[in-house]
Amino acid sequence: MAYRNYTADGTYWTVRKRGRVFWVARIDNAGGNYHWVEVWGGYENAGSAGGAAAHLAYLQAKRDAATQLRGTLHVALEQIGLGPMPTPAPFKPDPAQIPAEDQEEAIDDE
Numbered sequence: 001m002a003y004r005n006y007t008a009d010g011t012y013w014t015v016r017k018r019g020r021v022f023w024v025a026r027i028d029n030a031g032g033n034y035h036w037v038e039v040w041g042g043y044e045n046a047g048s049a050g051g052a053a054a055h056l057a058y059l060q061a062k063r064d065a066a067t068q069l070r071g072t073l074h075v076a077l078e079q080i081g082l083g084p085m086p087t088p089a090p091f092k093p094d095p096a097q098i099p100a101e102d103q104e105e106a107i108d109d110e
Contacts, residue, residue, distance in 0.1 A: 008064035011037050013057040015049040022049035024056065 007013075011028045016036075024040040040056060043049040077083045 007057070007060050008068070013040075013053040013060070015046060015053050017046070020044070022046050024049050024052045026056075 007026075009028075010030060011026045013024065013026050016023050016025055016027075021042040022045065023042050025036045026038040026040075027034055028037045040052060043052065074083065
């Protein structure tokens with residue numbers, strides 16, 4: 001991953017000036033061809049645009065990190081035997097195997 005890839009998908013939020021407008025855009029430089037993937041909006045001054053780009057990058061990084069940790073956590077829990085348990089098949093006890101004193105209670109549960 002290059003130093004400019006701030007997100008898991010290899011894109012990054014930045015500011016680009018076009019005319020008198022500072023645009024906040026997510027850029028993809030795959031293969032050295034920079035293209036705009038998403039445009040958040042335009043601002044009259046660079047500071048506001050830079051703040052918006054930084055905030056969007058932070059939020060996307062949090063989502064990317066949470067996704068990565070969630071996957072890693074599930075794998076780790078599986079490896080130590082604490083992963084999700086399979087859903088058991090519905091079970092209906094055989095009345096012949098229930099002791100006589102418990103049969104009435106088992107019938108009431110149905």
